[in-house]
Amino acid sequence: MIDIQYIRENPDLVAQKAAQKGYPVDISHLLELDKIRRDKLTYIESELASRNVHSKWLGKEGGPSSEENREKGRRIKENVARARAELEPIEVEYQEMLRAVPNMPLADVPVGASEDENVVVKTVGAPPEFDFTPRHDYQLGELHDLIDKERAAKIAGSRFAYLKGDLVRLQFALIQFVMGELTNEQLIKKLVDENNLNISTKPFTPVLPPAMLRTEPYRASARLNAEEVTYKIEQDDLWLQASAEHTLCTMYWNEILPEDMFPIRYLGYATSFRREAGTYGKDEEGIFRMHQFDKLEMESFTTPETGLAEHKLHIAIQEHLMQKLGLPYQLLQKCTADIGKPNAAGVDINCWFPGQGKYRETHTADYMTDYQARDLKIRIRRKKRPVSEFAAATGQETAYSGGGDVQLVHTADATAFAMSRTLKAILENFQTRDGHIIVPEILRPFMGGQLQI
RNA sequence: GGAAGGGUGUCCGAGUGGUUUAAGGAAACGGUCUUGAAAACCGUCGUGGGGCAACUCACCGUGGGUUCGAAUCCCACCCCUUCCGCCA
Numbered sequence: 001m002i003d004i005q006y007i008r009e010n011p012d013l014v015a016q017k018a019a020q021k022g023y024p025v026d027i028s029h030l031l032e033l034d035k036i037r038r039d040k041l042t043y044i045e046s047e048l049a050s051r052n053v054h055s056k057w058l059g060k061e062g063g064p065s066s067e068e069n070r071e072k073g074r075r076i077k078e079n080v081a082r083a084r085a086e087l088e089p090i091e092v093e094y095q096e097m098l099r100a101v102p103n104m105p106l107a108d109v110p111v112g113a114s115e116d117e118n119v120v121v122k123t124v125g126a127p128p129e130f131d132f133t134p135r136h137d138y139q140l141g142e143l144h145d146l147i148d149k150e151r152a153a154k155i156a157g158s159r160f161a162y163l164k165g166d167l168v169r170l171q172f173a174l175i176q177f178v179m180g181e182l183t184n185e186q187l188i189k190k191l192v193d194e195n196n197l198n199i200s201t202k203p204f205t206p207v208l209p210p211a212m213l214r215t216e217p218y219r220a221s222a223r224l225n226a227e228e229v230t231y232k233i234e235q236d237d238l239w240l241q242a243s244a245e246h247t248l249c250t251m252y253w254n255e256i257l258p259e260d261m262f263p264i265r266y267l268g269y270a271t272s273f274r275r276e277a278g279t280y281g282k283d284e285e286g287i288f289r290m291h292q293f294d295k296l297e298m299e300s301f302t303t304p305e306t307g308l309a310e311h312k313l314h315i316a317i318q319e320h321l322m323q324k325l326g327l328p329y330q331l332l333q334k335c336t337a338d339i340g341k342p343n344a345a346g347v348d349i350n351c352w353f354p355g356q357g358k359y360r361e362t363h364t365a366d367y368m369t370d371y372q373a374r375d376l377k378i379r380i381r382r383k384k385r386p387v388s389e390f391a392a393a394t395g396q397e398t399a400y401s402g403g404g405d406v407q408l409v410h411t412a413d414a415t416a417f418a419m420s421r422t423l424k425a426i427l428e429n430f431q432t433r434d435g436h437i438i439v440p441e442i443l444r445p446f447m448g449g450q451l452q453i
Numbered sequence: 454g455g456a457a458g459g460g461u462g463u464c465c466g467a468g469u470g471g472u473u474u475a476a477g478g479a480a481a482c483g484g485u486c487u488u489g490a491a492a493a494c495c496g497u498c499g500u501g502g503g504g505c506a507a508c509u510c511a512c513c514g515u516g517g518g519u520u521c522g523a524a525u526c527c528c529a530c531c532c533c534u535u536c537c538g539c540c541a
Contacts, residue, residue: 042503052510055473055522073521097513214532256463258481379500381463383482406500411460 001222001375002101004034004076007318017104020111020336025101033094040087044080051076099222100339105369106308109345113334114240118348119335124319125328127352131424132433136355137286137424141167144453146427147287158284159276159291160273163423166453170426170439171294173446174238175269178321178416179206181333191316197309204267209247212238217250219353220375222342222368228277244268245413248299249372256379256406257301263310267416269294287420287426288353289362296416303380304370307410308345311367314414315347318363321416327425328352330359344369351421362421365414373408380409 008031015027040243054073101266105111109121128134141147146167152160163171181187182204185371191200218224218239223246226232231240240248248268257264283289298317302310315331322329332348339346349363382405430438437453444450 038503041510045503048510051522058471070521075520148501162486258463377500381481 001371002103003374004098007031007098007101014101014104015308017336020105020401021102021339021341022113022337023100023102023341025097027101030097032100033090033097033425037090037094038088040083044083044087047076047080047083051080077447078325084301087133099375103344103369105336105343106340106345106367109339110333110335112337115215115335115338117335118332118338121331121333122345123328123330124323125300125326125352127328128354128429130431130433133359134354134428135431135435136444137288137427139355140427140435140437141286144437146453149287157267157315159289161287161290161420163287163420166447166450167423167427168376169447169450170423170443170453173439173443174417174419175296176446177324177443179267179326181321181324182206182298182317182416187320188313189255191313191320195312195316197316199302199306199309199313200263202265203265204265207244207248207266207268208272209241209244209268210253211247212240212271213247213250214238217253217376219245220253220377221246222372222375223249229428231273231275231285234357240273241270242274243272243413244297245299248297249411249413250376252301252376252409254377256381257409258381259303259383262301262303262380262409263306266299268297268299270297271295276357286355290420293421294419296419298414298416300412301373301378301409302412303382304410306406307412308367310410311345311365311412313413314365314412317416318349318414322349322351323365323434325422325426325440326442327429329362334364340366342366342368342371344371349415351425352429353425354431355424360421362418364414366412368411370408370410370411372411379406381406383438 002014007027011027011031011447015025016117018025018027026283051073054069054076058069110117112118135143138147138149144166146160146164148164149158149160153161184207185201185203188203191197192199192201212233213236215224218230224230224239225242228233229242232238233240245268247270251266252264271292274290276289276291279289287293298314300310317397319329319331326385329349329351332350334343334346334348338348343366345367347365348361351362352358353360426440427437430440432438432452439447439450439452
């Protein structure tokens with residue numbers, strides 16, 4: 001969520017930015033509620049203060065604990081109870097409205113009304129030219145007995161699949177490849193340097209997160225989409241995560257972390273679950289849009305000042321991985337309508353799919369600034385500035401010592417590879433006239449040197 | 454599923470109705486000392502809200518209740534740990 005203080009000071013800007021994202025929130029009504037809420041709180045607090053004074057007085061050794069004085073205490077208690085009852089519905093509506101305010105897009109995020117207005121930043125690699133009609137993933141899958149959706153439908157319903165044989169080996173090769181790259185500090189350093197990012201070169205730590213999470217942290221992450229995306233296990237009041245990001249970004253829920261932990265860089269691998277409600281009839285063929293798919297996901301927690309650079313590192317890594325694999329893609333700067341509620345900025349990578357003859361989304365990279373961290377209460381305790389530095393900055397001689405400032409962290413997440421879509425891209429882009437699939441060179445070492453499927 | 458023990462600040466941990474204004478310790482930060490460091494010593498040090506500020510309010514797993522007054526007493530719930538059972 002956004003800082004209410006900021007909304008008070010910049011109501012028009014917040015309203016304007018929310019409208020750009022397509023979230024019509026009534027900021028003036030929110031501020032009215034905020035005003036009423038604060039007035040009531042002020043009253044309650046003054047009553048509580050008088051209660052404290054009064055009861056302390058009564059509690060004194062041999063204090064004047066007469067019936068009259070106890071009656072006075074009871075009156076204060078009644079006032080507080082009444083004011084709290086009045087506050088409650090306002091508090092509920094206030095919290096709801098505050099959470100409904102989307103994050104503010106950064107200044108350079110293009111304003112647009114739909115994903116059609118995302119801006120193509122660059123196109124890398126050329127779509128392969130075939131002297132035959134390229135096959136779709138499901139056709140290639142059928143040829144080599146790699147995908148069985150019919151039996152999966154019998155067992156689990158539509159949008160599920162049994163993946164088999166060399167396709168599975170390809171997935172594990174992909175995982176091995178990415179693990180090797182992102183845990184390699186030399187590579188991170190190279191990408192940091194090439195992009196002039198001036199941030200840590202610390203490698204990513206691989207994580208296998210839980211696949212389920214509770215309502216409270218999920219809601220606080222601003223990622224819970226109960227209507228369209230997320231599956232619920234009613235019996236146990238748990239949700240199935242729709243991305244490793246959901247169980248990674250919530251990992252430090254309600255914590256204050258020491259500065260020397262930062263940046264925290266995780267590479268999560270998890271099976272992800274999506275209801276795909278409202279997509280009936282869309283992308284039904286093949287394995288492009290599934291209820292269940294495996295995904296490698298980057299998640300970083302950073303200091304406020306390095307958040308944007310971290311986001312850029314994620315993008316650099318995504319491009320590096322795509323280029324190593326040899327897949328043609330476009331990098332898109334997402335416009336205000338498409339970045340999503342908690343995002344301040346975001347990019348997509350759309351990979352070329354010869355079967356459809358289109359670029360389709362395979363990656364996304366999100367930068368949330370402190371929006372997620374505020375509700376998740378994930379904070380960093382900064383090291384104290386040295387006294388001399390403090391004195392220079394403030395002109396004060398007083399030693400600036402003791403515990404360090406507490407700030408909200410910044411979060412950024414990004415797809416490394418979504419398995420099913422990447423496998424589909426590999427199948428279709430590296431297919432041959434006779435229906436074989438050339439194994440990308442970089443993956444061959446992880447497939448026993450196998451050249452083709 | 455059965456049983457027991459727990460949940461207090463960044464961490465550990467004391468605290469069974471009113472100087473708790475949450476002890477004490479550790480970590481962290483500043484200083485003294487030192488060639489430098491360590492040690493020792495001195496000092497600072499919970500989070501969140503309101504207020505220009507002095508200051509003030511809340512927070513001891515969560516929600517209710519009792520009381521003039523609750524970390525402390527009562528009720529309900531949640532979570533964690535261990536053991537037994539079942540099980541990959």
